[in-house]
Every structure is written in structure tokens, then in C-alpha cells.
Amino acid sequence: MRIILDGMGGDNAPADIVEGAVLASKEMEHEIVIAGDEALISAELSKYKYDKSKVTILATTEVITTAESPTKAIRTKKDSSMVRGMQEVKDGNADMFLSAGNSGALLAGGIFVIGRIKGIDRPALGSTYPILGSGIALLVDAGANADVKPGNLLEFAYMGSIYMKEVLGVKNPRVGLVNLGTEPGKGTKILKDAYPLLENSGQKKLINFVGNVEGRDVPFGEADVIVCDGLVGNVILKLTEGLALSILSLLKQKFMTNVKTKLAAVMLGKQMGEMKKEFDYSEYGGAPILGIKKPIIKVHGSATANMVKSGIISALPYIEKDVVGTITEHVKELKAIEEEQKEEQTEEQNKEEISS
């Protein structure tokens, strides 16, 4: 297999991207192609010993920065590392593309360069979410779609479920719908309509739906796949990040109170380090763009070489287990569930009209 890496995206590019590629090449047999400025990438590569047949360069001349308008950047910068890398995957010359660059551009590229899986209305960003002390969950959508329809949430649930199972290795992952109460009739009009869709797909064994989950349940891992719109998903991810930071900072403050607490802090050094690491969801590999025809992975913007490496290695099952193929194969069943609901709603409306 050939994996393409965006050599120019992310805070630490190209240095950490190149080092991450070299590290990954030592742990797997697949070829890694780094797309980007040839001189810069070569200079970085020259720092390491590596198998030259396994790490190569795809020379490109343009760079998409994080400040740029995503759609415009994708449409105009045809020779950027991002567009060229995705084009290679689209053309079948490579199997997966990873980038630590502009998330919006990566998503736009996923839709415009790679293309949606037929029948999937809205591709979504999946993001790992740390469950303190016990692993990770997958949150879909992590911010790609602010406005969604009930059917989109069903798609998110199914795609997240397959990814969680095949790539993150959780058997029969529990899927929860984020809501303000656990009862089925709770929430917005969209959530009320999404609930029976997810319930129905649960009865058909497409997903393992465990019902609504509240904000309180999310950090305790009540669901392995956390389904929500992109606004709620973004708020969950960023609030978690902000709270972890503010709690750690308060903890540090408490540790600095006096000589006794300072000593206690020293005694807890190792445990505090472990704890800080558990918070860091960027440690848990990349974020897949789900619902497009090829595997595309967003790597954390400030990824270090080790994170780039683990991003690559941990995403391999996205190709090997043919997650895209499984989604493509089952789209019709998702559509059938939506159609069924529409039929029922129309029937109910007709009944109401007749009886009124």
C-alpha cells in the first residue's frame, strides 16, 4: 500500500511530519509518500537513516495555510501538497491521505476532490474523545456540519459505528445520541425525528443504539460512538479541552499553596504526568473524514513526530478493513430506514387530515 502524507500542513511541518513518516516506515512495510516542497522535505529526510524505497517525495509547489478560506484554497491551489495528495488517492495511485493542515480545506477537498459516497448526504469529521481511565470514544460530527437533518445523524451513527469497530477495535460499539434528557421524546425537533431512525437501525442490527445520552454521561463512556451535530460536537470537544486545562491549572495553583503542598506535588509527579496525558485527546491518533470515497485522515494541527507516526499506524485498518466499502454497501439500508419513516409520517398526516 501507499500512504500519502501532507508534508506542509500543521504547526510543526515539515520537520515533525517527515520524522513521523520515517518512524512509521520502520514499523510497517507500506510505502510513505510525503507531498510538499522537494528541497525542504529532502533536507529534513537527510537527517535520518531510512529505507529510500519506503519513504519518497511527491514534489508540489503550493501550500494551503490554516488562515485560508477552505473551499477557495482547494479550488485555486491545484499544485498544493493537500490537493495533489488527495488527487493521488482519488486516481488510485495511493490508498490513504493524512494531513495536519487546514481542517476545513481537508474537508472541502474530501468532498470536492475525493467525492462523497453515493447516498451519504453529509460527510462528517470523527474525533476520538478520551474516556478518563478507560480508553476512548468516537465523536461524530466533530464540527463539519453545524446544521443537520435527522437522516444525517443516522449516517453519522452508522459511519462512526463501523469506524469504531474496524479501526478502533471496539466490538459492537454502543451508539448514543447526545440530548438534554434520556427519554426518547426529548430535545429539538431534529433530535426527536432522529431518535426513531437510530432506534430502527438498531433493531435492524446496523448499529447498537443505546438511546439518548446526556452531557454528564459522555465523559463516563456511556457510549462508544457519540452522535451529534457539528455545533454540539465542537462544543463538547472544546469544552472538554478547556475544562481539562482550567482544572489542571487550578490544581497547579493548589499545589503551590505552601511548602507542604509543594512537597505533595513532587510526590505525585508521575501520577500527574499520567493524568495530563489521559486528557490529551490528540494522543489518540487521527480524525477520519467519514462518508467520502477514500480514507482521508486529519492529524492534530500541533502533532509531534510520534503523533504523526501513531496517526499513520493506527489508521491503517481504515484501508485494510475497507471501511469505505462497508459504508458504501450499507447506504441503501440507511436510506430505506429514512424512507420508511417518511412513509409513516405521511400516513399519520393523512389519517389526521381525514379525522379532522
Add this chain to the structure above:
Amino acid sequence: MRIILDGMGGDNAPADIVEGAVLASKEMEHEIVIAGDEALISAELSKYKYDKSKVTILATTEVITTAESPTKAIRTKKDSSMVRGMQEVKDGNADMFLSAGNSGALLAGGIFVIGRIKGIDRPALGSTYPILGSGIALLVDAGANADVKPGNLLEFAYMGSIYMKEVLGVKNPRVGLVNLGTEPGKGTKILKDAYPLLENSGQKKLINFVGNVEGRDVPFGEADVIVCDGLVGNVILKLTEGLALSILSLLKQKFMTNVKTKLAAVMLGKQMGEMKKEFDYSEYGGAPILGIKKPIIKVHGSATANMVKSGIISALPYIEKDVVGTITEHVKELKAIEEEQKEEQTEEQNKEEISS
């Protein structure tokens, strides 16, 4: 003034409610009326020494439980402590009503028994939100309205702003709109339309609008008034609660690792206690229902006597500063801002139609 307290609502009713009333009566000159089962309340009151002219009973025969359907409970249980208490306030026999009971029923009662302020479309629940190490913010809406319109968010912003200023004592409170990015064009259709409304009301000095705030900014106190729909608000509150609990539990686990860490935990005992208390947003007084004609306060369901007392005392400015009067007076200005936007949008549409 006369304050009415729901003697039958909450996990610790009537014991802690009655004790809280007695404690409050010692710190203020106003009369407290406890609505509820006369025998039960009398029995509790007999445990304390108190000024009998300042703590009295309003005998009622029914109780609304947390399991009941809110609207149905309010409509059918006319002699419940909740409905009777609110009726007293509506009739002008008392100035404020507080309850630790069924939140939904309290909200329904606020709308159906007390009534909306003319021009306010959707009353909202305000909830204090702990900013670790530096105080509190007010979150509106905390869960009363899952689906909102842009104009509702403007109302939440204004009402929250007045409450924050007059009751919680923050001068010129900074109002932030929860979104998935800080730029004005971000988010859902509703957030995109709400932004200019809040911006306009900022220019007119009705509020101090600081723009969009992301989930990450919320725990750091980037806004004093956090404006969002009831779904996002509920997720923010409950996720914060869940995360705090899960982090404290992980911390406890780390403390138990070995003899050294156990000793460190003992050395940090005082500081850990302080920290736990900072998390506890239920410590910070009650939650107002904003946008109805009289002051109604939701007290935390598991409130202890001290929390009931501080809930009463801290809410007094809701009456004294005439928050309801201020909102009532400015509703027209809010409506004018909404009308202005509608006019602009219509004009733009007309222009587009002519030019196309």
C-alpha cells in the same frame, strides 16, 4: 416583602427546606411563607427557635413530584405547593417564589400561572456556571428551550445581562454567543442570524456583546453571560458536571496508587476540599426563570439547608432591583432590533430579485 418557598419540592424536602427558611429568616427582615403539608412543615419547624411572625405556613394538600409531566401537573394539581405558591406571587400576595422541585413544572407554572412578560417569546432558565478560581458566569438558556429562533437568543442575552448585573453584581457583563468558531459568519443558520442582532444591541448599549465564544473559552470566563439554545446549554452544564466528577474520581484513583501518593493526598486534603467546592455550581445560589412577570427561582434539587438559605438571600435583588421591570421596559427596543433586521433582509432579497 414576602417570599414563598415550596416546602415539598426537592430531594431533601421538607426537612432542609424548612431549616433553610429558618436560617434565612435570621439574616433578613422579610417574611418567609412555606407552602406545603401543614402537619409535616409544622413538625419540622418545631425543631427550631425562630421568629413566628417571620416564618409562616401556607397549607396545601397536593405535591408535584419530579416524575410527573410538567404541564399536566400544573394544570391538574391546583392545590399543590407549587401552583399555590406561584398563584400567591401572581396575585400580589408575595414577591418571589422558590422551589427545589420539578424544573419542568416550575417552568410550565412560570408560563401558565405567572405569565410571560409581554413581548418575550420564550422564557429561559438561567444557571450559574463556575469559573474555576475566579467566580461565576450565567448560562442562558440552561435547558428550557431546545429549539430557538435568533430573536430568542437576543432575549436570552438581554435578560441574562440584566440579571447578571443587578442580582449577581457584575458591572457591564460581557455577553458571548456559544459557537464553533469566533468569526461572525460561523455556525448554524440560527447563530449566523443571531450574531448581528446581538451586535446591534451591543451598539445600542443594551448589552456588552463580546462576540462568539467557543467551548474552550467557557470555563475560562471569557464571557459573564453565556448565550445558547437549551440543548447546547444543557450539554455545557451537564458535561461540566460529568467531567468534574470523572476527573476528581481519576485524581482519587491516582492518590491511591501507593503509600507515597496516599501520603501526598493527606497533605493536600484542605486544598482538594476547596477544589471540589469550586466545581459545585449548585453552591452558587438558585437559577432564575427569566422572561416571566414575577421572580421565580429554581433551587437545586438536592439543595441542603444552607443552599436553600443562600438561594433565598442571593435572589433578593431579583425583587429589590426590579429586574422584571427593567426587562419589561426594554422589550420594545429588542423587538425594534429584530424588526430592523427583518427589514434589511427583505430589502436585500428585493435587490437580489431585481438584479437577477
